[in-house]
Amino acid sequence: MPYIANTEADVKEMFKTIGCDSFEQMWEKAQIKFPPPSLDTLHSGLSEYEVVKHLNELAARNATQLVNFLGAGYYDHIIPAAVGEITGRSEFYTAYTPYQPEASQGTLQAIYEYQSMICRLTGLFVANASLYDGGTALFEAMMMAGRITRRRQAVISEAVSPIFRRMIECYSSNLDIELIQVPSGTDDSAQQRLMEAITENTACVIVQYPNVFGTIEAWEEVTAHAHAKGALAVCSCYPIALAVLTPPGEMGFDIVTGEGQSIGIPLSFGGPYLGFMATTEKHMRKMPGRICGRTVDLDGKDGFVLTLQTREQHIRRASAMSNICSNENLCALTALVYLCCMGKQGLIDVAELCAAKAAFARSEILKIDGVKPVGGEAFFNEFVISLPVDAAEVVGKMIDKGFAAGFPLGRYYPDRKNQLLIAVTEKRTREEIKALANALEAVL
Amino acid sequence: MKYYSEDHEWVEIHGEEATIGISEYAAKQLGDITYVELPSEDDDFIVGDTLGVVESVKAASDIYSPVSGTVVMINDALEDEPNLINESPEDKGWLCKLTNIDTSELDDMMNADAYEKYLKELS
Numbered sequence: 001m002p003y004i005a006n007t008e009a010d011v012k013e014m015f016k017t018i019g020c021d022s023f024e025q026m027w028e029k030a031q032i033k034f035p036p037p038s039l040d041t042l043h044s045g046l047s048e049y050e051v052v053k054h055l056n057e058l059a060a061r062n063a064t065q066l067v068n069f070l071g072a073g074y075y076d077h078i079i080p081a082a083v084g085e086i087t088g089r090s091e092f093y094t095a096y097t098p099y100q101p102e103a104s105q106g107t108l109q110a111i112y113e114y115q116s117m118i119c120r121l122t123g124l125f126v127a128n129a130s131l132y133d134g135g136t137a138l139f140e141a142m143m144m145a146g147r148i149t150r151r152r153q154a155v156i157s158e159a160v161s162p163i164f165r166r167m168i169e170c171y172s173s174n175l176d177i178e179l180i181q182v183p184s185g186t187d188d189s190a191q192q193r194l195m196e197a198i199t200e201n202t203a204c205v206i207v208q209y210p211n212v213f214g215t216i217e218a219w220e221e222v223t224a225h226a227h228a229k230g231a232l233a234v235c236s237c238y239p240i241a242l243a244v245l246t247p248p249g250e251m252g253f254d255i256v257t258g259e260g261q262s263i264g265i266p267l268s269f270g271g272p273y274l275g276f277m278a279t280t281e282k283h284m285r286k287m288p289g290r291i292c293g294r295t296v297d298l299d300g301k302d303g304f305v306l307t308l309q310t311r312e313q314h315i316r317r318a319s320a321m322s323n324i325c326s327n328e329n330l331c332a333l334t335a336l337v338y339l340c341c342m343g344k345q346g347l348i349d350v351a352e353l354c355a356a357k358a359a360f361a362r363s364e365i366l367k368i369d370g371v372k373p374v375g376g377e378a379f380f381n382e383f384v385i386s387l388p389v390d391a392a393e394v395v396g397k398m399i400d401k402g403f404a405a406g407f408p409l410g411r412y413y414p415d416r417k418n419q420l421l422i423a424v425t426e427k428r429t430r431e432e433i434k435a436l437a438n439a440l441e442a443v444l
Numbered sequence: 445m446k447y448y449s450e451d452h453e454w455v456e457i458h459g460e461e462a463t464i465g466i467s468e469y470a471a472k473q474l475g476d477i478t479y480v481e482l483p484s485e486d487d488d489f490i491v492g493d494t495l496g497v498v499e500s501v502k503a504a505s506d507i508y509s510p511v512s513g514t515v516v517m518i519n520d521a522l523e524d525e526p527n528l529i530n531e532s533p534e535d536k537g538w539l540c541k542l543t544n545i546d547t548s549e550l551d552d553m554m555n556a557d558a559y560e561k562y563l564k565e566l567s
Binding site for chain 2 (some may be wrong): 311
């Protein structure tokens with residue numbers, strides 16, 4: 001049997017049904033801007049050696065040696081060598097989806113322990129086995145709030161990562177969901193505006209912690225207000241920061257998600273990254289994704305299984321909580337091994353180093369003539385400065401000096417054209433920070 | 445007087461209120477019930493809307509509202525004891541009570557005898 005199930009007769013009949021004669025005509029009718037190119041235009045092929053040479057030439061064009069102060073949700077942390085060594089073991093690296101618990105105890109135990117660590121970081125009752133990345137996890141949280149409240153409107157702060165907001169807009173563009181984006185502004189009334197936007201029709205309010213500008217806020221008032229209106233409170237967060245900040249679960253958030261790249265996964269363009277999600281006991285049956293649970297066998301011995309599977313697509317079909325019934329397992333495992341390597345105190349040390357070095361970097365940079373602070377002192381490892389010129393141009397010049405100087409905010413916030421978002425991790429040395437300040441002074 | 449739907453829900457009318465549950469046949473087919481998702485008070489339903497979900501060790505099944513109405517009471521006991529539906533599906537295992545009902549909708553449902561006949565046809 002061929003793997004391509006459509007025979008020529010099938011194709012003809014389908015064309016007849018939609019009133020087309022050919023694929024070309026179908027693209028035209030559907031107004032698809034970029035139809036797939038014809039196979040005839042494909043390159044005739046290269047030898048293995050030629051392909052490797054070509055790819056190496058392309059790879060060499062990547063700037064890999066820049067001193068990195070770029071963050072905005074994805075951070076350059078130290079990853080102990082043991083992480084790659086352990087996750088690279090064939091028992092973990094090649095193990096497939098653990099539907100047969102009797103054959104997958106190692107993978108299942110790893111997932112269970114990963115979930116337990118996410119629960120401890122977020123301060124919530126139950127975590128799933130992971131999702132694709134921080135943006136899709138946040139979208140899934142919004143959908144979950146809609147299922148729980150049976151409401152179709154989400155209020156989202158513009159201080160949530162613009163990358164995540166683009167993903168949510170894209171995912172929900174054809175769904176019956178109203179997204180209300182509340183301007184973040186630079187004043188202290190942002191939380192007030194968020195609260196005013198929450199009504200009896202709101203499924204959830206979505207915020208970020210620390211927010212995209214690096215600011216740490218107390219959210220108790222907003223979560224309490226959301227609950228009073230029958231809405232849920234959803235938070236996307238930075239897991240390294242959670243080592244030292246009040247866990248979002250303790251501030252009243254019902255669903256907490258985040259990008260897990262910072263806990264052990266190397267930065268790379270396009271991933272794979274890791275989305276995590278946790279929620280309260282009350283809402284666990286509405287959570288998407290697989291969940292691993294601990295149980296006992298007939299002899300009373302501990303064992304691990306996939307649990308609450310009736311939420312999922314392979315059982316619930318069209319009424320499943322989500323079409324996500326897999327997980328980002330190798331990345332979740334990597335996060336688990338990283339967290340185990342660091343230990344509780346190790347993670348706190350990383351977070352405290354990040355915060356201390358960021359504070360030092362900010363004070364050094366603010367000494368430069370014409371550079372002004374944006375936002376207050378309550379930041380974790382990322383802060384915003386205002387430059388006398390376009391920040392994107394400065395970033396370009398800094399690349400020539402060997403620095404990824406930060407994230408120019410004007411790309412997503414037109415009124416912040418001169419603002420630069422700078423992230424500092426434990427990896428940056430005092431010398432590198434001073435060199436950044438000197439280079440910045442030189443290009444201004 | 446009890447009325448039954450083809451989807452195996454039952455309705456019993458007491459004055460202005462309709463009590464809703466799933467039939468003994470349905471409970472048996474589902475097996476041990478582990479969780480019941482109930483509607484909230486004041487929720488409005490029309491015939492055929494998903495009223496809740498019954499989850500067993502085998503499957504999760506939607507419960508369709510056999511009549512239209514507004515929820516006035518839910519069976520809280522099911523939260524801690526979902527197996528009440530196995531033990532007493534047509535009495536203690538009731539799901540919720542609706543008001544604002546339209547009794548003409550009952551004309552489309554079966555009485556106990558007709559339902560028994562319907563089940564025989566199924567098997």
